[in-house]
Amino acid sequence: MAEKIKINIDGIALEIEKGTTILDAAKSVNVKIPSLCYHEDLCVAGNCRVCVVEVEGRKNLVASCAAPAEDGMVVKTTTPKVRSARTDIISLLVSEHNTQCTTCYRSTNCELQSLASEYNVDSERYLSVLKPNIKVDKSSYSIEKDDSKCVRCQRCVRTCAELQHVNAITVAHKGKDMKISTFMDLPMNDVVCVNCGQCVTHCPTGALTERRYYHEIWDAIGDPDKHVVINTAPSVRVALGEMLGFPVGTRVTGKMVTALKKIGFNSVLDTDFTADLTIIEEGHEFLDRVTRALKNGEKVALPMITSCSPGWVKFIEHMYPEHLDHLSTCKSPQQMFGALTKTFYAEKMGIDPSKIVSVAAMPCAAKKFEANRPEMKSSGYQDVDAGLTTREIGHMIKQSGLDFVNLPDSKFDSYMGESSGAAVIFGATGGVMEAALRTVYEVVTGREVPFKNLAITPVRGLEGIKEATIKLEKVLPAYSFLEGVEVKVAIAHGLKNARTIMDQIKDGKSPYHFIEIMACPGGCIGGGGQPIPTNDEIRKKRIAAIYAEDEGMPIRKSHEVPEIKKIYESYLIKPLGHKSHELLHTHYKKRNRY
Amino acid sequence: MENVKRVDLIFGEYTQEKYKILEETMKKSNEQIITEMINSGLKGRGGAGFLTGMKWKFTAQEKEPTKYVVCNADEGEPGTFKDREILTKVPRKVFSGMAICGKAIGAKIGFMYLRGEYSYLVPDLMAELDIYHEHAKRFNLDFTIELRMGSGAYICGEESALFESIEGKRGEPRNKPPYPTVSGVFGKPTVINNVETFVNAVMIMKYGAEEFKKIGTTDSRGSKVFSISGDTPKAGIYELELGMTVAQFVEEFGDGDTKAVQVGGASGFCVPRKKFKDTIIGFEGVPTGGSMMIFNSSRSMYNVLHNYLDFFEEESCGQCTPCRVGCQQLLKGIQAVKKGEKPSSYLNQLLKLSENMKITAKCGLGQSVANSFSSIVDNFKEEMIY
Numbered sequence: 002m003a004e005k006i007k008i009n010i011d012g013i014a015l016e017i018e019k020g021t022t023i024l025d026a027a028k029s030v031n032v033k034i035p036s037l038c039y040h041e042d043l044c045v046a047g048n049c050r051v052c053v054v055e056v057e058g059r060k061n062l063v064a065s066c067a068a069p070a071e072d073g074m075v076v077k078t079t080t081p082k083v084r085s086a087r088t089d090i091i092s093l094l095v096s097e098h099n100t101q102c103t104t105c106y107r108s109t110n111c112e113l114q115s116l117a118s119e120y121n122v123d124s125e126r127y128l129s130v131l132k133p134n135i136k137v138d139k140s141s142y143s144i145e146k147d148d149s150k151c152v153r154c155q156r157c158v159r160t161c162a163e164l165q166h167v168n169a170i171t172v173a174h175k176g177k178d179m180k181i182s183t184f185m186d187l188p189m190n191d192v193v194c195v196n197c198g199q200c201v202t203h204c205p206t207g208a209l210t211e212r213r214y215y216h217e218i219w220d221a222i223g224d225p226d227k228h229v230v231i232n233t234a235p236s237v238r239v240a241l242g243e244m245l246g247f248p249v250g251t252r253v254t255g256k257m258v259t260a261l262k263k264i265g266f267n268s269v270l271d272t273d274f275t276a277d278l279t280i281i282e283e284g285h286e287f288l289d290r291v292t293r294a295l296k297n298g299e300k301v302a303l304p305m306i307t308s309c310s311p312g313w314v315k316f317i318e319h320m321y322p323e324h325l326d327h328l329s330t331c332k333s334p335q336q337m338f339g340a341l342t343k344t345f346y347a348e349k350m351g352i353d354p355s356k357i358v359s360v361a362a363m364p365c366a367a368k369k370f371e372a373n374r375p376e377m378k379s380s381g382y383q384d385v386d387a388g389l390t391t392r393e394i395g396h397m398i399k400q401s402g403l404d405f406v407n408l409p410d411s412k413f414d415s416y417m418g419e420s421s422g423a424a425v426i427f428g429a430t431g432g433v434m435e436a437a438l439r440t441v442y443e444v445v446t447g448r449e450v451p452f453k454n455l456a457i458t459p460v461r462g463l464e465g466i467k468e469a470t471i472k473l474e475k476v477l478p479a480y481s482f483l484e485g486v487e488v489k490v491a492i493a494h495g496l497k498n499a500r501t502i503m504d505q506i507k508d509g510k511s512p513y514h515f516i517e518i519m520a521c522p523g524g525c526i527g528g529g530g531q532p533i534p535t536n537d538e539i540r541k542k543r544i545a546a547i548y549a550e551d552e553g554m555p556i557r558k559s560h561e562v563p564e565i566k567k568i569y570e571s572y573l574i575k576p577l578g579h580k581s582h583e584l585l586h587t588h589y590k591k592r593n594r595y
Numbered sequence: 596m597e598n599v600k601r602v603d604l605i606f607g608e609y610t611q612e613k614y615k616i617l618e619e620t621m622k623k624s625n626e627q628i629i630t631e632m633i634n635s636g637l638k639g640r641g642g643a644g645f646l647t648g649m650k651w652k653f654t655a656q657e658k659e660p661t662k663y664v665v666c667n668a669d670e671g672e673p674g675t676f677k678d679r680e681i682l683t684k685v686p687r688k689v690f691s692g693m694a695i696c697g698k699a700i701g702a703k704i705g706f707m708y709l710r711g712e713y714s715y716l717v718p719d720l721m722a723e724l725d726i727y728h729e730h731a732k733r734f735n736l737d738f739t740i741e742l743r744m745g746s747g748a749y750i751c752g753e754e755s756a757l758f759e760s761i762e763g764k765r766g767e768p769r770n771k772p773p774y775p776t777v778s779g780v781f782g783k784p785t786v787i788n789n790v791e792t793f794v795n796a797v798m799i800m801k802y803g804a805e806e807f808k809k810i811g812t813t814d815s816r817g818s819k820v821f822s823i824s825g826d827t828p829k830a831g832i833y834e835l836e837l838g839m840t841v842a843q844f845v846e847e848f849g850d851g852d853t854k855a856v857q858v859g860g861a862s863g864f865c866v867p868r869k870k871f872k873d874t875i876i877g878f879e880g881v882p883t884g885g886s887m888m889i890f891n892s893s894r895s896m897y898n899v900l901h902n903y904l905d906f907f908e909e910e911s912c913g914q915c916t917p918c919r920v921g922c923q924q925l926l927k928g929i930q931a932v933k934k935g936e937k938p939s940s941y942l943n944q945l946l947k948l949s950e951n952m953k954i955t956a957k958c959g960l961g962q963s964v965a966n967s968f969s970s971i972v973d974n975f976k977e978e979m980i981y
Binding site: 046050060062068089090096175177179 | 765767772909914915917921922924927931937944947948955956957
């Protein structure tokens with residue numbers, strides 16, 4: 002039992018565990034202390050000083066996010082002294098800020114803007130010390146960096162270092178010149194950045210945003226010569242509502258489809274279709290590797306690691322280039338979709354692929370970079386013309402003037418609109434593994450996975466690294482060499498945890514056969530393209546929505562989707578076949594670390 | 596008026612025999628050493644003035660087996676140059692002080708964090724360290740001292756930023772608590788003291804707390820090494836008894852036309868002529884790490900302040916809002932008032948800002964950068980405007 006202490010906040014007496022910060026203590030009794038550099042996901046910085054409070058008996062104010070409460074402490078959060086200091090601090094932040102809020106992408110979703118408005122700060126109070134001639138770094142396909150909007154809270158720096166172990170951005174210079182910069186101040190595109198966009202979702206202002214492509218898509222929609230196809234990832238449908246008037250965790254699949262159709266997309270399809278396809282391909286790739294290793298005694302790279310998360314893929318390319326053979330060669334669902342859109346879909350619909358604009362709605366910033374990878378041209382064209390974030394889709398819907406809350410539901414179009422619950426759970430950490438196990442287990446044994454209602458609970462949840470073992474028994478004759486084998490799997494989300502997994506592989510100590518890695522904490526539902534804010538409470542609600550969506554699906558296993566069966570019969574012929582290799586698989590690139 | 600009293604404690608002879616005081620002190624128990632230090636009333640010589648003995652005691656009480664001693668030789672405060680002199684003339688006393696502290700608190704390693712610009716001292720310090728280690732071995736003292744170089748950042752003189760720098764990180768102050776006595780360099784309990792403080796510790800061991808207490812006043816025991824510069828015919832290093840008034844000081848060191856004395860460097864306080872008589876130099880009045888800058892009537896206090904703010908605008912680490920932006924605002928503000936772009940009443944708003952900077956900044960530096968602003972603007976408002 003942790004030691005209890007008594008404190009008093011704004012006249013409320015409370016008992017809390019020793020070590021609790023004043024900010025958290027206040028939160029527990031619904032006293033809201035404003036803050037800026039504080040973020041639930043990150044270590045305490047205590048550098049913006051917005052959260053200062055008065056502690057009886059102390060001359061100086063105390064940063065409540067960083068100060069542990071002490072026994073007998075009497076805290077006051079809104080005295081004239083506190084208000085004066087806080088107003089001054091917010092005014093100072095405004096004085097070094099580019100205050101062209103009207104044209105800012107984060108306007109109305111900006112923490113500095115809300116603070117300035119709450120405290121009604123006078124923009125004329127201090128002289129502007131904003132540096133002139135700050136250029137927006139638009140070099141990256143995924144992330145835009147605008148230092149003129151930076152409040153130096155270092156949330157991005159802490160995110161990149163602590164959650165992702167990437168360290169693409171860090172603090173440089175000091176005093177008035179202090180800024181968030183890259184290695185040698187190089188453009189974002191030229192440094193070791195994996196484009197995960199976690200810095201963007203943790204940025205309180207518009208200093209870090211995703212590079213937007215939706216203006217081009219509006220133009221394409223307006224062009225009668227273009228056939229614009231959009232596919233939407235599972236995590237988008239459980240988070241989009243947050244931007245459009247629904248509580249966190251609301252599923253808005255049907256309304257989203259209606260909205261996108263009304264906006265004018267010629268066809269609204271489901272990325273889940275290629276998620277199911279990924280399971281078929283990746284599941285068979287896994288079985289193929291295992292067969293070659295266990296039956297034929299070949300030297301095969303195991304564990305096999307998933308490759309759906311483009312932030313993760315770039316991470317391993319930079320950090321562990323010698324272990325790229327562990328990555329599944331399967332493209333991500335987005336890229337499979339793009340390749341099939343301009344081949345299979347074009348053929349079926351009788352549309353010239355050069356006239357197709359293929360768009361992906363993704364919870365992700367890294368998908369933008371992935372879409373632009375030079376090797377992603379299997380169809381003969383750029384397979385995916387644009388990856389839009391959930392936020393961009395939200396903006397498009399707002400711009401369209403639709404009354405989203407009251408829209409009727411619609412179904413996805415065809416072809417490539419049908420899918421299973423296994424595909425939906427791709428959005429949550431552990432989901433790809435669960436989907437794969439549902440199919441692989443059945444392929445090998447002829448029976449369903451031995452879990453109630455197909456819910457493989459050990460791979461679910463927000464723990465950083467999860468493990469599970471499934472014993473293969475009474476296998477089908479073709480897989481007799483797997484009889485009694487215990488398949489060990491692991492799931493990691495957040496690249497910090499990916500590094501732990503990779504270090505095991507590097508040291509030759511990995512006990513696993515199959516590993517799922519997602520770049521973002523929580524998996525895609527916590528992706529860098531998701532509505533802001535994102536924190537564990539919100540991640541949990543989005544995950545709950547994902548699993549609810551799965552349970553509500555008539556088909557729960559990828560290999561049972563009729564359209565998937567059909568595409569193999571009529572087009573792809575067989576998993577890992579010639580056509581699959583051409584369209585659905587890829588290769589990776591060794592990248593350096595500087 | 597009484598004259599200022601010269602003292603010869605810091606620069607006085609160590610002993611004929613090398614490391615004799617250290618050797619003698621080794622015979623005392625840790626409790627004896629710490630009690631002696633507490634009884635002496637010695638306060639840290641870096642400027643903040645925390646009771647040195649208490650600092651040692653808190654660190655000694657920590658259960659963590661690994662502890663460190665750090666000597667802050669980053670001497671970066673404008674107008675301070677006394678540590679350089681101490682390290683040049685009596686490095687043996689400094690190392691002895693660190694070793695005594697190491698023994699008393701149970702540390703095995705000490706770091707001296709040396710100002711980057713003092714790299715020319717390194718060969719001599721290393722030579723003395725060799726002698727020290729030889730003697731420490733002779734009387735079985737398991738305490739080694741290593742040098743660490745600063746790289747020219749003012750902020751790295753702030754203790755927690757200094758730790759970060761030693762650890763190879765960007766020099767930025769940490770949140771407190773935890774204090775260094777609990778979690779200092781490498782997260783271990785650490786005593787960090789100024790160069791001069793360690794020398795004082797040695798002298799306390801040599802002469803005893805009672806003798807030491809005879810010098811100075813109740814609140815400011817002992818002597819202090821001052822770095823005296825500016826409009827004075829006698830610029831240099833002086834060891835003086837604490838407790839004198841600014842008037843006494845100016846009588847001795849001024850050029851007869853002294854208008855103001857900046858006590859404690861750019862982050863210290865400006866004392867105008869009218870307050871010379873009532874201001875004591877010491878912890879009961881204006882504390883100082885040693886910097887005393889004397890200005891005569893030919894000086895523009897606007898220029899003096901402008902110079903300080905120029906410095907702080909550059910040398911703030913930049914992490915916390917009040918210090919990073921506040922310094923820029925104070926500088927821009929006095930420029931705007933001078934040019935007539937802002938009304939003189941804007942100075943009042945800046946004074947309010949400076950008060951808020953003092954109570955909200957993250958570290959001791961941030962809390963004191965506005966001292967010079969408020970004391971100069973308060974006392975020389977007309978010079979700011981006209």
